[in-house]
Amino acid sequence: MMKLLGTIALVLALSCAPALAQTNPGTSPLSGAKGGTNNAFMQFTGPADSIKTYTLPNASDSIATLAATQTLTNKTLTSPVLTAPALGVASGTSLALAGCTIGSNVICWTGAAAVNGAVSITSNSAAALAVGANGATNPGLQVDNSVASAATGIKIFPQAAGGSLSMRVISSGTNENLGIDAKGSGSIYLGSLSTGSVILSGSGVSVTSPLTYGGVSLANSVTGTGSMVLATSPTLVTPTLGTASATSINKVAITAPATGATLTLPDGVTLTGPASSGTAMTLGNTETVTGVKTFGSSGAVGRLRIAGTTSGSTILDASATASGTLTLPAATDTLVGKATADTLTNKTFDTAGTGNSFSINGLAATANTGTGAVVRATSPTLVTPTLGVATATSLNGNSFTSGSYTLTGGASKTLTFSNTLTLAGTDGVTLTFQGTDTYVGRGTTDTLTNKTLTSPTINTPAISAPTISGLANFSGARRDSTQSAPAQITADQNDYNPSSVVCATSSTLLVNSDAARNITGIAGGVAGCDLFLFNNGSFPITLKDSSASSTAANRLDLGADFVLASKAAAYLKYDGASSRWRNMTGSGSGGGGGGTVTSVQVSAGYGVAATGSCTITTSGTCTIAQSLPAVLGATPSNPTGSTSSTGVMAGLGGTCTLTPVYSSRVRVLFTGVMSDNTVNTAAGVRAYYGTGTAPANAAAITGTAIDGEKLASMAVAGQAVPFSSGGLVTGLTPGTAYWFDLRQRAAAGGTTTLTSLFCEIEEIP
Numbered sequence: 001m002m003k004l005l006g007t008i009a010l011v012l013a014l015s016c017a018p019a020l021a022q023t024n025p026g027t028s029p030l031s032g033a034k035g036g037t038n039n040a041f042m043q044f045t046g047p048a049d050s051i052k053t054y055t056l057p058n059a060s061d062s063i064a065t066l067a068a069t070q071t072l073t074n075k076t077l078t079s080p081v082l083t084a085p086a087l088g089v090a091s092g093t094s095l096a097l098a099g100c101t102i103g104s105n106v107i108c109w110t111g112a113a114a115v116n117g118a119v120s121i122t123s124n125s126a127a128a129l130a131v132g133a134n135g136a137t138n139p140g141l142q143v144d145n146s147v148a149s150a151a152t153g154i155k156i157f158p159q160a161a162g163g164s165l166s167m168r169v170i171s172s173g174t175n176e177n178l179g180i181d182a183k184g185s186g187s188i189y190l191g192s193l194s195t196g197s198v199i200l201s202g203s204g205v206s207v208t209s210p211l212t213y214g215g216v217s218l219a220n221s222v223t224g225t226g227s228m229v230l231a232t233s234p235t236l237v238t239p240t241l242g243t244a245s246a247t248s249i250n251k252v253a254i255t256a257p258a259t260g261a262t263l264t265l266p267d268g269v270t271l272t273g274p275a276s277s278g279t280a281m282t283l284g285n286t287e288t289v290t291g292v293k294t295f296g297s298s299g300a301v302g303r304l305r306i307a308g309t310t311s312g313s314t315i316l317d318a319s320a321t322a323s324g325t326l327t328l329p330a331a332t333d334t335l336v337g338k339a340t341a342d343t344l345t346n347k348t349f350d351t352a353g354t355g356n357s358f359s360i361n362g363l364a365a366t367a368n369t370g371t372g373a374v375v376r377a378t379s380p381t382l383v384t385p386t387l388g389v390a391t392a393t394s395l396n397g398n399s400f401t402s403g404s405y406t407l408t409g410g411a412s413k414t415l416t417f418s419n420t421l422t423l424a425g426t427d428g429v430t431l432t433f434q435g436t437d438t439y440v441g442r443g444t445t446d447t448l449t450n451k452t453l454t455s456p457t458i459n460t461p462a463i464s465a466p467t468i469s470g471l472a473n474f475s476g477a478r479r480d481s482t483q484s485a486p487a488q489i490t491a492d493q494n495d496y497n498p499s500s501v502v503c504a505t506s507s508t509l510l511v512n513s514d515a516a517r518n519i520t521g522i523a524g525g526v527a528g529c530d531l532f533l534f535n536n537g538s539f540p541i542t543l544k545d546s547s548a549s550s551t552a553a554n555r556l557d558l559g560a561d562f563v564l565a566s567k568a569a570a571y572l573k574y575d576g577a578s579s580r581w582r583n584m585t586g587s588g589s590g591g592g593g594g595g596t597v598t599s600v601q602v603s604a605g606y607g608v609a610a611t612g613s614c615t616i617t618t619s620g621t622c623t624i625a626q627s628l629p630a631v632l633g634a635t636p637s638n639p640t641g642s643t644s645s646t647g648v649m650a651g652l653g654g655t656c657t658l659t660p661v662y663s664s665r666v667r668v669l670f671t672g673v674m675s676d677n678t679v680n681t682a683a684g685v686r687a688y689y690g691t692g693t694a695p696a697n698a699a700a701i702t703g704t705a706i707d708g709e710k711l712a713s714m715a716v717a718g719q720a721v722p723f724s725s726g727g728l729v730t731g732l733t734p735g736t737a738y739w740f741d742l743r744q745r746a747a748a749g750g751t752t753t754l755t756s757l758f759c760e761i762e763e764i765p
Contacts, residue, residue, distance in 0.1 A: 124148060152176050480532070482506045489513040489541065494550045497523035502531060503574065512537025515734070519543050521550020527576020535564045543570065543583070553579040629763035630666075632658045639697045641677075641753035642744050647684070647701055653694025653739030656759035660734045663763050668706055668726040668740055672757040675721065676714045678750025684711040685754065686743045687725045694739035701743055711747060720755075728764075 056063075064070050096108055121129055126146040132139030151173060157166035169176045182188050191198040246254055265271055281287050295304055304316040328335075336342045351358045351365060358365050393400060409415060433439075440446045484506040486498030490513070498509070502524035509531065516539050522531065535541055543562040546555055556562075556572075557580035564570050571584040636655035642648050652670075660666060668687060676683045690703030706729055712721040725742060732738060740761060746752040 154178075480507045480530075483508040483510055485510040485536075488537070489517050489519075492518040492520070492549075494520050494547075495523040495554045496521065500524060503529035508532045508534065510534050510536050511541060513539045513541055515539050517541050518547075519556075520547035521554035521556060522572070522581055523551070523554045525554065525574035525579070525581060527574060529574040531572040531574070531581070533564060533570045533572065535566055535568050538566050540565050554581075556581045556583070558583045627662050629663065630658050630661050631763065632656065632759070632761040634759050636757050636759060638753075638755045638757060639744070641751040642698065643746050643749075643751050644698075645746055645749075647686070647743045647745035649688070649695040649697070649699045649701060650685075650742040650744050650754055651695060651697030651699065652757065652759065653690075653741040656740040656761065657694065657737060658740070658761045658763070659737045660732050660763045662734050663765055664732045664734065665728065665730045665764050666732060666738075667728055667762050667764055669760045670725045670740075670742055670757065671760075672723060673720045673755050674712060674723050674744070674752060675718055675755070676746060676750040676752050677717055678714070679717040680713075680715065680748070681750040682711055682713045682747035683721070683752040684709045684745040684747050685723055685725050686710065686745075687727065687740065688743055689729055689738055689740045691736060691738055695741060703739075703741065706740075709743075709745070714750075717750075 062070075064072065123129075123145055124147075126144050127136045127139070127142055128145040129141070129143035130136040130139040131141040136142070152169055152171040155168050155170045157168065159165060169178045180188060245256065247256075248254055281289070305313050306316065307313045334342075336344070349358055350356060438446075440448070482505060484499065484501045486501075486509065489511060496519050500523075502509075502522055503526040504524060507530050511533060512535065514537075519541060521544075533543075541564045543556050543558060543564060545558040545561050557575070557578065562570065562583055562585075569585070572581045573584050574580075575582050634655050636652040639650040639652065656670075658666060668689065670685070670687055672685075674683045674685060686709040687706040688701070688703035689706060695702050707725055707727040710723045710725050712723065714721070729738075740759060742754065742757075744752050744754055
């Protein structure tokens with residue numbers, strides 16, 4: 001690239017280029033040689049008062065001039081002003097004409113613009129073409145082409161003056177719809193400014209919503225052809241009304257039936273109504289006729305023909321000289337014919353009437369004895385007859401044997417028996433019954449209610465819940481035969497009443513327990529009720545004195561706690577006045593009362609072990625020794641690692657297990673190393689314990705937690721972090737085996753692994 005820097009640059013250039021000759025100094029600082037092959041004349045005219053720099057391209061090219069017509073290629077014009085340009089086929093991303101601001105538009109112009117030739121705009125924008133004073137904001141015309149698969153459009157066909165402007169749908173499809181919609185609840189007006197007619201043509205006009213004409217809404221359906229009926233009293237010429245509704249036709253009032261009715265007139269028939277107000281009769285209906293109706297007239301016979309129910313008919317005819325009134329019975333019945341055979345029911349024929357005569361089998365009945373039916377049959381039915389002294393072998397199906405006896409009953413009295421009875425005894429005896437009841441037989445098994453037996457002799461009776469007043473004198477031995485052996489007591493008992501037998505179905509309870517237990521109260525007490533308690537187990541059961549753990553009415557008032565040793569017994573009675581159980585055996589262990597100690601029970605306890613019979617009476621041996629606590633120190637196998645973020649059991653309980661000897665407390669300690677195979681993760685452990693089968697490795701979390709989780713962050717994959725977990729566990733049952741385990745958890749991804757494990761468990765006081 002060459003730079004011409006004023007006069008100094010020109011001098012240097014001239015000294016290096018002898019082929020150039022300077023002409024007209026002061027006017028043109030540089031000129032080239034004229035003539036010759038491939039030579040051209042070049043002259044520069046520069047300003048006289050300042051130095052300007054012109055940069056030429058570093059390439060062989062032609063320089064554009066101001067006045068020449070030239071074509072620019074690959075040029076970028078920044079904010080150029082083009083006056084009436086002919087752009088040809090231009091390419092670019094946007095075009096702004098007449099000072100329009102591009103903004104988000106691809107092409108825009110302001111003011112009037114004329115475009116010659118076809119214009120094609122390709123865009124998938126919702127405002128592909130917007131025309132208006134504010135551009136795309138509230139435009140006067142906007143083309144929405146945002147549907148990617150759009151295939152329909154509008155084509156406008158202008159015509160010459162006097163022709164019709166046509167707007168059509170264009171599409172790559174065959175049949176397309178054209179929709180014109182106002183905005184919101186706005187209306188669409190056709191021909192609102194023109195004075196011509198609005199013509200709707202085509203293969204058919206479909207109206208899907210009601211039309212309004214003159215303020216009147218018209219239904220959107222059409223029946224038949226012809227003019228539209230708008231008048232309230234239209235004139236219809238020979239219409240076929242179909243099923244019409246009307247209240248009158250030709251001043252004839254019509255009352256609509258409840259469901260429907262049909263009026264059918266044969267061809268050529270005239271229907272004439274009554275001369276006065278009334279209701280016309282129909283042939284097929286049940287009608288009520290009032291007033292006297294005349295069939296026929298004098299000299300013209302009138303007959304009434306009545307059809308039979310299945311066939312034939314009956315003619316009702318009057319005599320030649322008709323007179324009188326024929327009255328029919330007020331009931332559904334059959335009329336008796338004069339010469340027909342008929343059966344009369346509920347009829348009275350009075351032979352005492354004038355001219356009446358009644359014959360039975362040719363014999364006239366002229367007199368009567370008594371009233372009622374005439375007896376002719378050998379087995380007649382007589383209703384309440386007075387028989388006098390009759391002779392009979394049966395009456396109402398009841399057999400009578402011959403003989404003389406008297407059966408006497410009081411007036412309106414009834415003797416009822418449902419089984420065969422034989423009454424035997426001494427003559428002249430009166431048997432008095434005491435109301436409706438079942439009477440006791442001498443050899444039958446019966447239940448007596450509300451009976452008083454005076455000095456009876458009762459052999460081995462079964463008496464249920466008797467009430468005995470006065471002194472009950474037992475000359476023989478007394479036995480309480482019902483004993484109850486409830487389920488073993490495995491926890492301290494409040495308001496104790498197994499199976500609700502106390503003072504109900506049993507007075508003796510055979511109890512036992514799995515360890516030393518307490519009974520704070522006994523439910524079911526009734527005033528004066530006896531209760532015998534036998535301890536058939538191996539552990540003592542203490543009856544607690546006045547313990548508030550039981551309901552007040554169920555408490556034991558013993559003076560002090562009473563220890564019911566193994567194989568020992570207690571006799572309790574319920575005091576109804578104080579609503580408390582009293583000990584009839586003697587005072588409790590703290591009462592200071594007298595009595596004879598017959599045995600002493602020694603049981604294993606805290607730090608004490610007992611072997612032998614352990615019940616000291618007049619003989620027997622019981623060995624008492626110090627009991628050592630249970631301890632465990634074990635190294636379980638390393639469990640399989642876990643990826644669970646919620647945690648699973650490690651499966652150490654099969655090795656780490658302990659059965660307390662005497663205490664309910666143990667101290668647990670797990671130690672080991674935990675790691676995770678992923679960088680920037682965390683691993684956690686937590687100690688658990690429980691009873692039964694120990695959980696396996698990877699089993700779901702179970703048991704009771706001993707401590708909180710020990711959580712370690714791993715900055716390096718596979719980092720080994722020592723841990724310890726455990727604590728004090730209370731509430732255990734001596735003699736019960738417990739397992740102890742760890743829950744392992746990959747808290748933040750990766751696989752958590754536990755190694756170098758050791759469990760230490762110790763029973764403590």
